[in-house]
Amino acid sequence: MKKVTETVRELALPVVEENGCKLWDVEYVREAGQWYLRIYIDKDGGVNILDCEAISRALSDILDEADPIESSYIFEVASAGAERPLKRPGDFEQFMGSPVLLKTYKPVDGRKEFSGDLAGYDNGAVTLRIGEEEKRFEKDAVALVRLRCDF
Known part of the structure; x- marks a missing residue:
């Protein structure tokens, strides 16, 4: 069985690329008793709030339909940030x-x-x-x- 982050990465990648961005990372973490699904994006010249909003709206519907996470969670789309962690x-x-x-x-x-x-x-x-x-x-x-x- 695939990890949640792998499934979400596959669902998110086309949406992120259609919006002119690159998928930097996907994380699914528990913080203060709540689960968070975060999509981190990047693009040349930097990401702005409109990029995050467009991807969030499009991907939210896809996630609702695919339902890769059974329990409730908070969904966020954010810039990878200037001081992003290097992982891969x-x-x-x-x-x-x-x-x-x-x-x-x-x-x-x-x-x-x-x-x-x-x-x-x-x-x-x-x-x-x-x-x-x-x-x-x-x-x-x-x-x-x-x-x-x-x-």
Whole structure:
């Protein structure tokens, strides 16, 4: 049986693309006692509220008809955001060389957060260029990698 997120991804992809956007991620999570189904979208030049609204309206009807989730949930369509998490190998490829924030599960050299430029990705292991040095973090140590915007 497919996971809810896989089924929703298949339903959402054509709708998102028809609206000139890219499907970034689908998440189905429980927060504060309520289930949330979130569709994250992206497009060149950025996503605006009208993009989110158009996709939400079109996809809501499709989800009602397909009924991939038996219980009640809150449905949201949102921009992937400027500081989006990188999860899939393609995400890392797309943003190679970009500034990122990496968080570890346990302290490494006395800390759990590292900022640098994404320098490599190999089967879940992430390499950052921090100043003039490169530091590799193995897959099982990495809790999160997200883009970093410096203002």
